[in-house]
Amino acid sequence: MSKNSLMDMPDTCRITKVLEETPSVKTIVFEKEFSFKPGQFVMVWVPGLNEVPMSLSGANQITVKDVGKVTHILHSLKPGDFIGLRGPYGNGFSLNGKRILAVGGGFGTVPLKPLFGNKRIKKFIIGARSKLNLLWIDEIADVAVCTDDGSMGEKAFVTELADRELATGNYDLVISCGPEKMLKALFKVCEKYGVDVEFSLERLMKCGFGVCGHCAMDPIGWMVCKDGPVADSRILRQLTEFGNYKRDMSGRVVPL
Amino acid sequence: MSKNSLMDMPDTCRITKVLEETPSVKTIVFEKEFSFKPGQFVMVWVPGLNEVPMSLSGANQITVKDVGKVTHILHSLKPGDFIGLRGPYGNGFSLNGKRILAVGGGFGTVPLKPLFGNKRIKKFIIGARSKLNLLWIDEIADVAVCTDDGSMGEKAFVTELADRELATGNYDLVISCGPEKMLKALFKVCEKYGVDVEFSLERLMKCGFGVCGHCAMDPIGWMVCKDGPVADSRILRQLTEFGNYKRDMSGRVVPL
């Protein structure tokens, strides 16, 4: 019954380093070290403001895209400032494959970072809107790069590159994270080739530990925070909500 | 911080056997087994009535003298009835000696029972008011028996027998339990011979775990439930309260 459950109260620690990855993405390194599985996330509390989910891009770091109020404040924090962290949460990638293709779309590359160098991942496809948004491509050995505007790598969507790779028949698993519309399209490609996937999804989160129900996806009540965030093909095939809609803070259904 | 502290909530279990030891003393055997040190006690809850401290006379038994309301009801219980138990509490005998004399006065023999057969105890002196009140004397190998009325063994007080034994110089520790006036007299004898003691004391108990303060003895606030019930010579020399007075349920000082 007794959970060692102070892991579910934000533990504040100091930021030790802030790295500017792209004009809109920063990596925040902190004192605390998590033992985690790639794909797991933490809830990040900005004291007095709000708390948001962020994938661990390393044992002691998160990588944040400035998209709104909280992420904007996160971008303004300096070494020595306190942030609160709880987790790690979720399942992480199980990497049930021997020859894996990893696909990162935009800042969806973040949860893949701890997997750079993983021997079972034969190739990375990293895509972004433009050159400025590409993350860490020079840290990866075998990488194919594409941008929407062609400013770097191929001018293409990641789905196109993935289609080409899968056509080789060289892969037994595709792992990915990125905008849900992209994931939906990528899933279609994978299903076409009969290749299994593990995709990391996002939904609004409140508790992060399977209690509030806010992140549950239709029609099976699959909880992104606890059952996910990584969904495999079997799950994705059931999630009618996937790629279509989500719920806002009030719980109301809104289109993606 | 987290104590495995359901040990401090009465755990009800069934009585399996009731043994009549003397007309006023019964041993109650129950389902639950404690791992304990001789001299430790449990708080025994009679559901709906009251809770009292009782030494463990074995891993799964207590031995109760019918002296009042609760003990009387305890005497009426039958196999299959429930009693609540929590503990074990207290320090128990540390048996810091090589040649030990054990002295049991009346039902003060109870906490000594688990020590019958202990190799370092060279002799037991067991005393009682009369033959009818002697406990377990035929279960002990080397035992000297005395009664106040001479109905069995020597007509004498245990202190007299102890004095004689200690005069031999054969002992380095005396352990005992019994009426406090007896213990006080016995302590005098032991001090005369310069032999250390470990005596088990009694005071009114409420919590049993060192929180309510009810069992604290003057002038050092030695708590019978937690620091005791076994006091050694160093402690006894400091306890001005020992052999003199105690506190009633209200906390008021009353003579012994």
Place this chain on the structure above:
Amino acid sequence: MLETKIAEVRLRNPTVLASGILGTSAAILKRVASSGAGAVTMKSIGPEPRAGHNNPTVLSYGPGLINAVGLPTPGYKNMSEEWEQLADLEVPVIASIYGGSIDEFVEVARFVAGKKPAIIELNISCPNTKKHGQVFGFEPDVAGEVVSRVKGVTEEIPVMPKLSPNTPKLKEVAKACEDAGADAISAINTVGPGMVIDVNTAKPVLDFKTGGLSGPAIKPIAVRCVYDIYEVVDLPIVGIGGVSTGRDAAEMIMAGAVSVGIGSGVYYRGIDVFKKVCDELEGFMEERGYKTIKEMVGLAHE
């Protein structure tokens, strides 16, 4: 062996998903039902869309959970998919509702009654907003008025006010609800509220600063409240608060509940806590020779 009844509503077993835990969508309610719950309660529904408080909203402080989700709701009108999908749920659905005024309670109740839930639960006990919840549950006359006004529009659907442990007038409130026509009572909502302050930053951790306590920490309070309510009313009681084992359920039933709500238990033992509690309760009943839940209800009052 585990069957029980809340008012005239039959339950296959006494475990009920408490409001606000997981109950945000029909999908997750279905999942809870298939995890073994005897009935499920929807997250409290209000009159208008409401986002609730910012995060953090739900945390564990060790001995229990602390939450101030702040009654987020799509609003009763914006839940048509949910209502549709709820129709084929395998167990009774309890619709929890709230309002910022008695009129709003009535407005929501009227609409919701039309969706034919098994029971309508009135949340007059949430401590986590300023104008809703427990402000309607502290005084007997106010609580009674909410109940009688709602009863006026719900026709045959049983109405079950959910009481707060945070009023010293709990017994009087329960009695007033009974007198006003309540069909059942559920108790308790969260305790306190409490506050957790992060000492490194000297900031209250919850966005709303304070939050209600739930889970093992509050179980004795819940048991006492159910015991007290049982002494003053003749209504079936759904006992909620800190239940996460079969023994906890037995304790609540002996205090006077016909059925037990489980919320934080989902945190402590997972979504299949319902099945676990049922199995344990059944084991306990067999061991002690109880044949029905009914036999055990209120036994602690001798």
Place this chain on the structure above:
Amino acid sequence: MLETKIAEVRLRNPTVLASGILGTSAAILKRVASSGAGAVTMKSIGPEPRAGHNNPTVLSYGPGLINAVGLPTPGYKNMSEEWEQLADLEVPVIASIYGGSIDEFVEVARFVAGKKPAIIELNISCPNTKKHGQVFGFEPDVAGEVVSRVKGVTEEIPVMPKLSPNTPKLKEVAKACEDAGADAISAINTVGPGMVIDVNTAKPVLDFKTGGLSGPAIKPIAVRCVYDIYEVVDLPIVGIGGVSTGRDAAEMIMAGAVSVGIGSGVYYRGIDVFKKVCDELEGFMEERGYKTIKEMVGLAHE
């Protein structure tokens, strides 16, 4: 670094033994003082000898303690040895008193004031008897009257009412106490009450059936109460409830306390909990650059 003040009473450190824990005799109070406490509170003293409830009176339910000792007291007149021995205690002694009527409060206060304790604490918050304790602490006017009547007989000894978390009118009660002349406020007494039922026998375990909750389970409630009281009064607050670590103490101080009471902490960490809390608090203050307790008081209100 740890020095603090309650009203004009100086403490070498902010830890205070809470009333009813260990404080039954001068001897044990001395032992607590030498275990590091900054001040000690005597077990609440009443007008006449009273045995309190039968056992069980104090138990642990896991997340916290539950107790209904029932205000045993030798009665103020029967404590001459204790009063004498208290004279040479190394730290301030707080005398906690109670009565079954306001007149009794006054009677006990008058006598006790003559014994010159550092502070007189008024127990208007114990939930564990029918006629004493929290019945005097639920309504602002009653609490205010107890304080002003007692103030009339205590001369220069500071008077500190101890408040209950179980009234929704906590802020109003605190304000009424201030208006009535209280010199400090302590909060909180135990929460609930709660009840534990043994399921094998279907009997409430405590002799009084119900008991107040204390320890880690209630810390957030204590912190919230101190926070609330700090917002409405200008008096020093002794924050009590669930403190057993230096961080707990810091949290309570940031909520608004000048000093922290420790009761159940003795159970969780032993009688030297006072020294442990002080060491940890000092460590925390050094790490975070605080030089005095005063700097930290109420910081969470920004």
